[in-house]
Amino acid sequence: MLRSKLPFLRSLFHRENYLLIHKYYSQKVLNISDPAVQTYLKHLMIEYDTLHIKARRTVEENKRLHEIKPIVSVLEQRIALFDSIESLKELTKKDQKDEEIKQMIKEEAKIYLGRLKEVDTDLQSILLEPYLSNGGVILEVTAGAGGQEAMLFARELFELYEAYAQYKEWEVDIASVEKSDIGGYRKASMLIKGIGAPELMKMEAGVHRVQRIPATERSGRIHTSTVSVAVLPQATEVEMEVLDRDLTIETKRASGAGGQHVNTTDSAVRITHIPTGTIVECQQGRSQIKNREIAMEKLRALLLQKQIDEQSSKINSERKTQIGSSNRNEKIRTYNYPQDRVTEHREGGINIPSLKVFMQGGEHLEELQESLLRQHRYEVLMAEVNDFINKNKIPNV
Numbered sequence: 233m234l235r236s237k238l239p240f241l242r243s244l245f246h247r248e249n250y251l252l253i254h255k256y257y258s259q260k261v262l263n264i265s266d267p268a269v270q271t272y273l274k275h276l277m278i279e280y281d282t283l284h285i286k287a288r289r290t291v292e293e294n295k296r297l298h299e300i301k302p303i304v305s306v307l308e309q310r311i312a313l314f315d316s317i318e319s320l321k322e323l324t325k326k327d328q329k330d331e332e333i334k335q336m337i338k339e340e341a342k343i344y345l346g347r348l349k350e351v352d353t354d355l356q357s358i359l360l361e362p363y364l365s366n367g368g369v370i371l372e373v374t375a376g377a378g379g380q381e382a383m384l385f386a387r388e389l390f391e392l393y394e395a396y397a398q399y400k401e402w403e404v405d406i407a408s409v410e411k412s413d414i415g416g417y418r419k420a421s422m423l424i425k426g427i428g429a430p431e432l433m434k435m436e437a438g439v440h441r442v443q444r445i446p447a448t449e450r451s452g453r454i455h456t457s458t459v460s461v462a463v464l465p466q467a468t469e470v471e472m473e474v475l476d477r478d479l480t481i482e483t484k485r486a487s488g489a490g491g492q493h494v495n496t497t498d499s500a501v502r503i504t505h506i507p508t509g510t511i512v513e514c515q516q517g518r519s520q521i522k523n524r525e526i527a528m529e530k531l532r533a534l535l536l537q538k539q540i541d542e543q544s545s546k547i548n549s550e551r552k553t554q555i556g557s558s559n560r561n562e563k564i565r566t567y568n569y570p571q572d573r574v575t576e577h578r579e580g581g582i583n584i585p586s587l588k589v590f591m592q593g594g595e596h597l598e599e600l601q602e603s604l605l606r607q608h609r610y611e612v613l614m615a616e617v618n619d620f621i622n623k624n625k626i627p628n629v
Contacts, residue, residue, distance in 0.1 A: 262356055262610060271626055272617040273307060280304040306355045313348050317341065359613060362605035368425035368466040369433050370407065370533040375418050376439065378457020383416025385442045385567075386459045388591065390420045393436070395593030402426030406516045407530050423466075423529050430465065435601045435608075437463040437564075444569030454570060458563070464533040476532070480504040483520060501527045510534055567591075576600060580607020 263269060283289060283297045320341050373390045375382040397404045403425040410418040424433060440459045445452055482502045500515035501523040512534065514527040566575045567587055574584040574596075582603050590596045620626075 262359060262613070264352060264355065268617050268621050272620050273303075275620060276300050277304055277307055302358050303355070306351060306358060309351050310348065310355070313344050313351065316344050317348075320344070360606050360609050362431060362602070362609050364428035364431050366427045367430045368403075368423060368529075369430050370421060370423055370464040370466065370530055371433055371436070372419065372421040372462045372464070373417065374460045374462070375412075375416065376458035376460050378442075378455065380412060380414055380416060381442075381446050381455050382457035382459055383412040383418055384414070385416075385440075385457060386420065387415065387417040389440060389459050389461070390417055390422070392591050392593045392597070393422070393424075393433075396597050397422075397424050397426070397429075397593075399594050400426060400428070400432075400598070402429050405522075405526050405529075407514055407526050408516065421530065423526060425466075431605060432598075432601045434463050435604045436461050439563045440565050440567065441563040442567045442569070444567075464537045466529060466533050466536070476528070478506040479531075480506060481524070499523055503527050503531050505531060505535060508535065508538065510538075574600075576604070578604060578607075580604050580610070 264273075280297065280300050283293055286293070289297065320337055323337055371393060373386050373393075375386040378385075394404060403423075405423040407421040407423055409420040412418055438461060440461060441456060442459070443454055443456050446455050449455060480503070482504075484500045484502065499518050499520045500513065501520060502511065502513045503524075504511045510531060512527050512531045514523040514530070516526070517523050564576070564578055565581075566577065568575065569587060572585070572587045574587050574590045576583060580603055582600055584590045584596050584600065586596070
């Protein structure tokens with residue numbers, strides 16, 4: 233089967249054919265006519281055929297086969313279209329005096345080229361479609377530069393993510409909240425679980441800058457402050473078994489506001505991981521069981537993050553990489569209240585004209601995250617292409 237496809241593969245990626253169709257439609261984000269991309273796509277087809285004919289496949293091979301099947305399916309459609317175009321080109325080389333036949337060839341070519349445009353759009357979508365897993369993350373919001381104003385915005389940002397999680401129908405548990413004197417948040421964290429939560433919420437990691445006139449500012453001067461967001465991965469079941477060893481679990485009465493019940497019940501939970509000295513607490517709910525569950529999830533996330541940092545051999549941990557030093561010039565997004573707009577500073581991001589609507593945590597945030605994920609997927613794909621070319625030392629690419 234593979235040998236029968238090779239002539240069409242050469243036709244599929246032939247430069248003349250790309251020049252033939254290039255004028256009919258604008259180039260998309262991914263340049264499929266790039267020789268390196270062409271080579272990589274041919275490699276995917278050969279890889280698919282090799283895996284497909286294997287009598288026995290490993291779990292990883294089955295997973296890989298499932299991943300590349302949609303891509304190969306679209307590429308096979310392109311092969312058939314290019315084959316039809318080649319047939320029409322052969323007809324045009326013959327001495328055709330029949331004007332009716334000439335017109336039919338012209339119309340058919342137009343149909344094939346139009347269909348080719350649609351197939352290429354499908355190919356772009358499949359190649360750049362982000363993978364969304366069913367999992368969870370620990371999201372932490374920390375007030376940065378700007379004093380009380382930063383703490384107030386930290387609370388608004390935290391509530392934005394709560395609302396967004398409800399919009400996405402994700403499961404949310406508040407892990408911890410440290411309030412300021414005037415109702416802001418010095419630091420707060422939540423557990424978020426659901427389809428797409430790990431990938432979408434990862435896009436929120438970094439420094440968020442807010443520009444607005446504080447209610448207490450008499451001069452009407454615009455104040456700039458920052459809030460840092462860190463997103464930590466939750467451990468898998470296998471990782472949990474390792475991370476849950478050597479723990480000390482203590483219960484105590486919850487402190488702070490919350491009514492008589494909170495203050496007279498040993499509902500607060502404190503867990504210490506003895507080997508690393510990592511300590512987490514949870515006293516948000518009235519149920520000791522629920523607080524323990526949340527504390528364990530947070531501890532696992534923190535320990536898993538430590539493992540990731542050690543394995544990556546980076547000077548700074550992932551959290552520090554995400555949130556920087558909370559300086560005003562280290563930002564991923566700006567919330568400008570006087571101009572009522574949200575400006576995304578990362579490549580692939582989109583700007584939102586209505587800040588008030590954005591802060592409600594609905595489709596605008598979803599659209600922004602998906603745009604950033606597509607850009608991330610593009611960068612990952614191009615890295616795969618370049619790695620393949622370099623690893624195999626393919627010349628003239």
